[in-house]
Amino acid sequence: MLLKILITTGAMVGISGLLALLLLIAEHFLANYGECTLSINNEKQVHVQGGTSLLAALNSQKIFLPSACGGRGTCAYCKCKILAGAGPLLPTEEPLLTPDEIRDSFRLSCQVKVKQDMQIAIPEELFNIREFKTEVSLIKDLTYDIKLLRLNLIEPEEITFKAGQYIQLITKPYNGVKESVSRAYSIASPSYEKKYIDLMIRLVPEGICTTWVHQHLREKEIVNIVGPMGDFYLREGAGEIIMVAGASGMAPIISLLEEIAARKIERNVTYFFGAVAKRDLFFTEEIAALKKRLPNFQYIPTLSQSQPGDAWEGETGLITQPLERYIKNHDTSQSQVYMCGSPGMINACIAVLNKNSIQNERIYYDPFA
Numbered sequence: 199m200l201l202k203i204l205i206t207t208g209a210m211v212g213i214s215g216l217l218a219l220l221l222l223i224a225e226h227f228l229a230n231y232g233e234c235t236l237s238i239n240n241e242k243q244v245h246v247q248g249g250t251s252l253l254a255a256l257n258s259q260k261i262f263l264p265s266a267c268g269g270r271g272t273c274a275y276c277k278c279k280i281l282a283g284a285g286p287l288l289p290t291e292e293p294l295l296t297p298d299e300i301r302d303s304f305r306l307s308c309q310v311k312v313k314q315d316m317q318i319a320i321p322e323e324l325f326n327i328r329e330f331k332t333e334v335s336l337i338k339d340l341t342y343d344i345k346l347l348r349l350n351l352i353e354p355e356e357i358t359f360k361a362g363q364y365i366q367l368i369t370k371p372y373n374g375v376k377e378s379v380s381r382a383y384s385i386a387s388p389s390y391e392k393k394y395i396d397l398m399i400r401l402v403p404e405g406i407c408t409t410w411v412h413q414h415l416r417e418k419e420i421v422n423i424v425g426p427m428g429d430f431y432l433r434e435g436a437g438e439i440i441m442v443a444g445a446s447g448m449a450p451i452i453s454l455l456e457e458i459a460a461r462k463i464e465r466n467v468t469y470f471f472g473a474v475a476k477r478d479l480f481f482t483e484e485i486a487a488l489k490k491r492l493p494n495f496q497y498i499p500t501l502s503q504s505q506p507g508d509a510w511e512g513e514t515g516l517i518t519q520p521l522e523r524y525i526k527n528h529d530t531s532q533s534q535v536y537m538c539g540s541p542g543m544i545n546a547c548i549a550v551l552n553k554n555s556i557q558n559e560r561i562y563y564d565p566f567a
């Protein structure tokens with residue numbers, strides 16, 4: 199009996215899979231959506247070839263929406279209001295949109311395919327996002343798994359961004375990877391440096407972009423980036439600034455610290471940096487130099503698994519521990535918190551902050567996922 203059920207279920211799954219595959223093949227070879235018109239903000243019309251995602255169609259017209267996952271439908275940064283022509287909501291979009299967003303006609307532009315004329319709304323500030331041609335002027339090891347990548351701008355020659363924002367790095371095909379992908383990287387250099395940007399890129403095992411950067415990219419190569427993007431930047435305020443980062447989450451924090459120093463902002467700044475062992479600490483000299491320009495700055499590196507040879511006398515444990523101790527012993531009623539790094543670290547810190555009366559309105563973060 200069990201065998202019969204298993205065979206029937208298997209057959210049904212096989213038939214549905216085959217049908218889905220046939221549909222995909224038919225759509226690929228037979229569907230020709232021709233030229234479609236995208237009407238943007240009731241002001242501008244662009245003509246695109248149907249059949250690609252809305253995100254790709256807009257990119258082909260040099261209109262760039264934020265995107266962190268490279269169109270894989272996981273980041274939800276590419277949300278856009280589609281007022282007509284989007285078709286029904288897709289199962290890949292639903293989990294990433296709130297009921298309010300769905301009611302307000304927001305869709306994921308990387309998932310919605312252009313099959314007919316569309317009417318869309320894009321916030322004006324997004325028209326500042328551009329494509330830049332750059333040259334790799336420096337690749338340097340910061341730790342055993344983090345590299346600093348400096349990109350000199352060629353065309354346009356300058357970039358204007360807010361400290362804390364990120365760009366999308368566009369890879370080139372290599373080895374078995376046949377297509378270009380794009381991934382988000384926070385800018386580590388100061389916003390007053392307009393002719394180059396620095397990125398800090400941590401190797402993810404088997405990761406497409408990070409393997410390319412760490413093992414294939416060379417100085418003097420030309421690479422394209424798109425940006426600037428993101429709403430992780432310094433907010434006005436009078437209270438203390440608390441910063442938390444781990445690994446390459448250091449990148450936007452350094453840019454923010456440079457911004458604070460350049461603008462001579464005199465607010466107290468306390469920076470908690472979480473690392474596993476001493477070999478994961480980096481930018482120590484640069485931070486010491488920043489300390490001389492920031493009179494009210496305190497740096498608290500913390501090791502979660504210091505090694506016997508580390509001779510470490512600083513803070514130990516998970517980054518949440520010194521953070522919580524600090525909050526409990528200070529008046530943080532006006533503090534703002536800026537965090538960057540893994541989603542796990544950020545979520546754990548948010549729980550500690552909320553528990554200690556720092557609510558989400560004063561917490562800003564970019565999870566690197």
Ligand SMILES: Cc1cc2nc3c(=O)[nH]c(=O)nc-3n(C[C@H](O)[C@H](O)[C@H](O)COP(=O)(O)OP(=O)(O)OC[C@H]3O[C@@H](n4cnc5c(N)ncnc54)[C@H](O)[C@@H]3O)c2cc1C
Pocket residue numbers: 266267273364381382383384385397398399400401402403404405406407408409428446447449450564565566567
């Ligand atoms: C706003 C934003 C800013 C970012 N800034 C930086 C930055 O400054 N420096 C930096 O190093 N990264 C940064 N990231 C992460 C970066 O965009 C990529 O996700 C990461 O570099 C992996 O890319 P990949 O192509 O090598 O891996 P992929 O080929 O995309 O992924 C390979 C596998 O690794 C998993 N994976 C993906 N990312 C991670 C990760 N970070 N840790 C562990 N596993 C992962 C994937 O789920 C997948 O299974 C940022 C992300 C966002 C959203």
Ligand code: FES
Pocket residue numbers: 264265266267268269270271272273274275276277306307308309
């Ligand atoms: S680009 Fe990430 S969900 Fe669309």
